[in-house]
Every structure is written in structure tokens, then in C-alpha cells.
Amino acid sequence: MIGMDRHVYHLNNAGTGWDDLNGSPFTYISAGDPMNVWGVGPTSGGHNDYRFAENSIQFSRTYSGSLTCAVPPPYGQQICAQFNHTAQAQISFGRGATGAVAHATPWNGPGSWGATATVIAHPQDLFTCLLEADPADCDAWENSGNMHCSGGGSNQDQSPPHSVPYSELTEFVGAYDITAGQFLMTLEPDTNNYDGHSVTESSPWLGSNQCWWNGSGMKQYPTVKASTWVVANGNAGHDQYGFDTVGYGSGVVVSLIQQQGAAHGVEFPCNIHIYQAMNYDGIDPYAFNLLTQTVGSTTVQVCRNNDVCSGKIPF
Amino acid sequence: MSKTILWLTAGMGLVVLAAAQSAPVLNFLDRAVIRHDGHQVTVVANDSLPLLQAIDALRLEYGWQVNWESAPSYSDFDLVDDTSPKWRIAHPTEPGVTRPAGGVFTATFPEPDTSDPDAERLAITRLVEKYNATDNPGRYVLRAEPNGQLAVIGEQVRGETGALRRISPVLDTPITLTRAERTVEETINLIFATLESATGKRIVFAELSHSLFINTQVNIGGEKIKARELLEQAFASTQRPILYDLCYNADVPAYIISTSLAMKEESDGIGGHTLVPVDRVKP
Numbered sequence: 298m299i300g301m302d303r304h305v306y307h308l309n310n311a312g313t314g315w316d317d318l319n320g321s322p323f324t325y326i327s328a329g330d331p332m333n334v335w336g337v338g339p340t341s342g343g344h345n346d347y348r349f350a351e352n353s354i355q356f357s358r359t360y361s362g363s364l365t366c367a368v369p370p371p372y373g374q375q376i377c378a379q380f381n382h383t384a385q386a387q388i389s390f391g392r393g394a395t396g397a398v399a400h401a402t403p404w405n406g407p408g409s410w411g412a413t414a415t416v417i418a419h420p421q422d423l424f425t426c427l428l429e430a431d432p433a434d435c436d437a438w439e440n441s442g443n444m445h446c447s448g449g450g451s452n453q454d455q456s457p458p459h460s461v462p463y464s465e466l467t468e469f470v471g472a473y474d475i476t477a478g479q480f481l482m483t484l485e486p487d488t489n490n491y492d493g494h495s496v497t498e499s500s501p502w503l504g505s506n507q508c509w510w511n512g513s514g515m516k517q518y519p520t521v522k523a524s525t526w527v528v529a530n531g532n533a534g535h536d537q538y539g540f541d542t543v544g545y546g547s548g549v550v551v552s553l554i555q556q557q558g559a560a561h562g563v564e565f566p567c568n569i570h571i572y573q574a575m576n577y578d579g580i581d582p583y584a585f586n587l588l589t590q591t592v593g594s595t596t597v598q599v600c601r602n603n604d605v606c607s608g609k610i611p612f
Numbered sequence: 613m614s615k616t617i618l619w620l621t622a623g624m625g626l627v628v629l630a631a632a633q634s635a636p637v638l639n640f641l642d643r644a645v646i647r648h649d650g651h652q653v654t655v656v657a658n659d660s661l662p663l664l665q666a667i668d669a670l671r672l673e674y675g676w677q678v679n680w681e682s683a684p685s686y687s688d689f690d691l692v693d694d695t696s697p698k699w700r701i702a703h704p705t706e707p708g709v710t711r712p713a714g715g716v717f718t719a720t721f722p723e724p725d726t727s728d729p730d731a732e733r734l735a736i737t738r739l740v741e742k743y744n745a746t747d748n749p750g751r752y753v754l755r756a757e758p759n760g761q762l763a764v765i766g767e768q769v770r771g772e773t774g775a776l777r778r779i780s781p782v783l784d785t786p787i788t789l790t791r792a793e794r795t796v797e798e799t800i801n802l803i804f805a806t807l808e809s810a811t812g813k814r815i816v817f818a819e820l821s822h823s824l825f826i827n828t829q830v831n832i833g834g835e836k837i838k839a840r841e842l843l844e845q846a847f848a849s850t851q852r853p854i855l856y857d858l859c860y861n862a863d864v865p866a867y868i869i870s871t872s873l874a875m876k877e878e879s880d881g882i883g884g885h886t887l888v889p890v891d892r893v894k895p
Contacts, residue, residue, distance in 0.1 A: 522823065553864070
């Protein structure tokens with residue numbers, strides 16, 4: 298092995314070369330051989346005196362959490378798309394040097410997840426170590442901190458992990474264009490900061506329209522349009538996004554339903570249902586909503602998830 | 613009186629329903645059925661607008677982005693009485709309501725070669741040709757717009773004598789729109805208001821999901837530009853694959869336009885289906 302004095306090397310994953318752990322480059326300890334870590338002298342004044350880091354590098358930490366996913370009726374089952382949780386351990390040697398090992402654990406909710414990362418270090422060696430759950434490559438976590446070694450095998454999380462939301466609270470804001478409704482959402486849990494991130498809607502399934510009749514020109518199977526909102530932008534405050542504007546507005550279509558629907562056999566009140574899935578930063582859905590507009594013979598009501606509704610708008 | 617839209621009521625009264633055809637006993641399909649048989653695809657539709665129902669099914673089957681503009685049928689040859697018997701008993705003297713006189717439509721065409729960029733146009737062309745050979749209302753043409761979008765557009769309807777007569781599609785109307793920064797929703801409403809002034813025809817924007825159009829700003833306009841072109845520019849500004857259906861309600865009378873996101877229906881892996889926007893479909 299040829300190396301520089303006072304540098305530490307790890308045999309890389311392919312076994313064909315040595316990763317220098319001094320400075321910016323890092324090495325995947327678990328992917329290669331964790332025991333094949335060598336320091337280059339001097340250890341006691343001698344030059345080019347290679348020293349095996351006999352205790353290798355060792356540290357371990359486990360992260361876990363849980364998630365539930367709700368789907369509105371008639372789709373009663375819980376469907377969570379796959380999340381990947383990655384725990385990343387890092388080691389460093391010398392000023393600014395880092396090494397890393399990562400384990401990605403795919404997980405399908407609902408339920409609990411866990412991920413463990415291990416880095417092996419020894420205080421008697423020249424290594425220091427630290428460890429974190431790195432969300433950078435993980436759907437559920439985001440690494441926003443700068444990691445460094447504090448020495449002696451201790452570990453530090455320089456900043457708390459940044460999680461994706463697992464639900465949202467909906468608030469009715471007001472009517473839009475007479476008969477449509479506007480809603481403002483707050484992402485949960487509120488212990489995290491989602492500002493500046495994006496939320497995008499999609500329709501996983503076709504909706505239904507009881508107010509429709511054949512030849513009416515309305516959508517028989519309505520869907521959302523895949524709007525994207527930036528959290529804490531425009532009308533929305535901290536951890537909020539919106540408005541989400543739903544329902545036939547301007548009263549013209551509602552008038553059409555009220556004045557022609559019954560003659561076409563539409564029963565009042567009639568309901569329009571739209572299914573809406575919410576994605577955070579383009580990753581898997583964290584919430585499924587049911588958007589509803591109910592047209593009565595003299596009133597209109599708009600709801601998001603059945604429990605947050607406008608009043609009955611006289612029309 | 614806020615809920616009473618005078619144009620609506622007045623329009624209904626103008627319809628001479630006594631002369632309209634009686635609705636045959638029909639079992640309309642909720643959705644057109646698509647069958648794959650070797651190298652052939654068969655589409656079976658049964659609807660008052662069966663060509664639209666067939667196209668709607670093909671949109672979801674293949675993720676095609678085809679716009680639709682109904683032929684504005686108005687005569688007794690293209691409309692049938694659609695008045696509910698229950699409602700008729702309760703309202704014996706009031707004007708009834710109609711719907712387009714379409715019914716069953718079946719078409720077969722070669723299985724589209726998904727690697728052929730022209731497959732969509734070829735298949736829809738065949739579909740339209742087959743439709744125009746039936747007795748269903750309206751005659752249609754497939755147009756490829758300069759932006760590459762396809763639109764099936766009604767160009768002929770039956771007049772009072774039953775003879776086919778050519779009509780000018782309402783979205784062909786040139787209009788002038790002042791260039792300004794607006795939301796897409798405001799722009800669409802302005803296009804329709806301008807179009808109404810130019811043609812005297814009522815256009816109703818039947819939108820259920822407004823957020824994308826409210827959240828997107830656009831700056832378009834110009835002199836004597838076809839309304840369709842402006843509309844497509846407004847939709848394109850959302851950077852999502854928006855498609856539209858322009859239908860005609862003869863009882864009002866009014867054009868009713870609704871929009872949706874072009875999507876493909878895919879297996880969800882657990883026995884059901886899920887929708888995927890066509891700009892997010894994995895190759």
C-alpha cells in the first residue's frame with residue numbers, strides 16, 4: 298500500500314484501490330471491507346509505517362417511525378406507496394474529511410418502519426465518527442445539516458431531520474364565484490417546516506357526477522387538474538398551502554342543473570365527487586381527499602373530505 | 613331572482629319539443645367498451661354522443677390527448693326528447709328537454725403501433741370515418757392543430773329538412789384579446805366572453821377543478837386570432853396536458869366546455885386501476 302503520511306485509507310468496494318479518508322472524499326465502509334482500514338505513519342516517529350486500524354470503525358444507530366394512510370370511501374383500504382428510509386453513518390478523519398455508509402430500507406405502509414446504520418470507529422485510532430439518519434436519499438427524510446466529527450466516537454445531529462407531512466388540516470376559506478368553494482390547508486405534523494416545498498394534487502381514480510345527464514356537456518367522471526402549490530406562498534402562511542378551489546362556479550352550471558336536471562331525471566340533491574391525492578415534493582401521496590359539491594334545488598354546498606364544508610349557499 | 617338565469621329559461625322555451633323524435637328505449641353504456649382482438653381494436657359506444665364516448669375511452673386506454681367539439685345539433689333530426697316520464701307527469705304543460713339523438717356506434721381499427729408517433733392520428737381518423745358513415749348526429753373531421761394537438765370537430769349537422777348542412781365551428785371564430793398578464797382562469801373566461809360578443813352564442817365554462825387555472829399566470833393576446841388557438845395557448849401555459857370537450861346544449865341553447873387532464877388508466881397491481889397523467893407515464 299502506498300499512501301501519504303498521516304492519511305488513512307480504506308480498501309474500496311471493488312477491492313481494486315484505496316479510498317483516502319482525509320479531505321473531502323469518502324468511502325463506503327459497509328460496501329467494502331470494514332476491516333481493511335489502514336493508517337500511514339508515523340505512529341511513533343517512523344516514516345511509511347503502515348498501521349492497521351485493528352478495531353476498525355464501529356458505531357450503530359437505529360431510526361424508526363410510523364405512518365397511516367387513509368383513503369376515502371368507497372375505497373376503504375389503506376394504500377401507502379413505498380417509502381425508502383435511509384440511515385446514513387459517516388466517519389471522518391482530519392479536518393473536513395468524511396466517510397459514509399448507508400443502508401436503504403424500502404417499506405410499504407401503513408405500519409412501522411425502521412432503519413439502522415452502522416459505522417465502526419475506534420477512539421484510539423485517528424478516527425472520529427458521527428452518525429445520522431440521512432434523508433437526502435430517502436423519501437421520508439431530508440438531510441439539511443452539515444455533518445462533522447466531534448471526535449472520540451461521539452455522534453451529533455447538526456440539524457433535526459426534515460420530514461414529509463403525513464396529513465393535512467383543511468379549513469374552508471370562502472365561496473369562489475358564488476357557488477364554488479376555496480380551502481386552505483395546513484400540513485401536519487406542525488413540528489416540521491415545509492415552507493418553500495411543493496404540494497401537487499392528482500386524481501388516482503375517476504370521480505362521479507350524479508348531477509350529470511347524457512348530453513349535458515358536463516363531466517361524467519370528473520378529476521382534478523394536477524395543480525401545484527408552494528407551501529407558505531401567496532394566500533398561505535407557515536406550513537400552509539392554498540387555496541384549493543373546487544366546484545362549479547358562477548352559478549350558470551348550477552342553474553343548468555337546477556333548471557334542467559329534474560326534467561332529465563336527476564334527483565336532488567345530487568352529488569359530484571372528485572378524488573384527490575396530495576403529493577409532497579413529487580413523492581408518494583401523504584393524503585387522499587374526497588372533494589364534493591352537492592347541488593340542491595335551492596342550495597349548493599362544497600366539501601373537502603366531508604368534514605370541512607361551506608355552509609349551504611342559497612342559490 | 614339571482615338563481616334564475618333568464619337566458620336559460622327563455623332558451624328552453626324556444627325549443628319545439630312536440631316535433632322532436634321520441635327517445636327510443638336505450639341502454640346507454642356508462643363508458644365505451646374497448647376490445648383487443650389480435651391486431652384489431654374494437655370500440656363499442658352507446659351514448660347520446662357516441663363518438664365522444666368512444667374517444668373518451670381511447671383517451672384513457674392509450675393516454676391520447678384529443679380535444680372534442682360537438683356539432684351543434686339543433687333540428688328534430690339530430691335531437692330526441694329526453695324528458696323524464698316522472699317529471700312529465702308532474703309538469704304536464706311545461707316544455708320538456710332534449711338530448712343529441714346518438715346511440716350505438718361500433719368501430720374497428722388496427723391495433724395502434726405505440727412506437728409510431730402518427731398512430732393516434734391514424735386511429736382517430738379511422739374512428740371518425742366510421743362514425744360519419746352512421747346515422748348518428750353530426751359529421752366530424754379530425755384536425756391536427758399547429759401545436760400538434762388533435763381535435764375532433766363537428767362540421768355538419770342536419771337542418772330542418774333533414775339535409776346535412778355545413779356549420780362554422782364556434783372556436784374557429786377570430787377574436788381580439790388585449791395582451792395582458794392574467795390568470796389562466798381569467799383568460800379563459802375573457803376568451804369566452806369575447807367569443808360570445810363576436811358570435812352571439814352562449815359559452816359556459818363548466819369547470820370543477822379551478823386551482824391549476826387560478827394558480828397559473830399567462831400573458832397572451834392578439835388581433836383576429838382563432839378562439840381555439842388562444843384557448844390552447846392558455847391551456848399550454850399550465851405546462852400540463854389539458855384537453856377540452858366542447859358540447860352543445862340545444863335547450864339553453866349554449867355551448868358547454870369542460871376540461872380535464874389527459875390521463876392513462878393503468879393497473880394498480882392489486883386488481884384495480886389508477887390514473888396517471890400522460891406527462892407522468894413511464895415509458
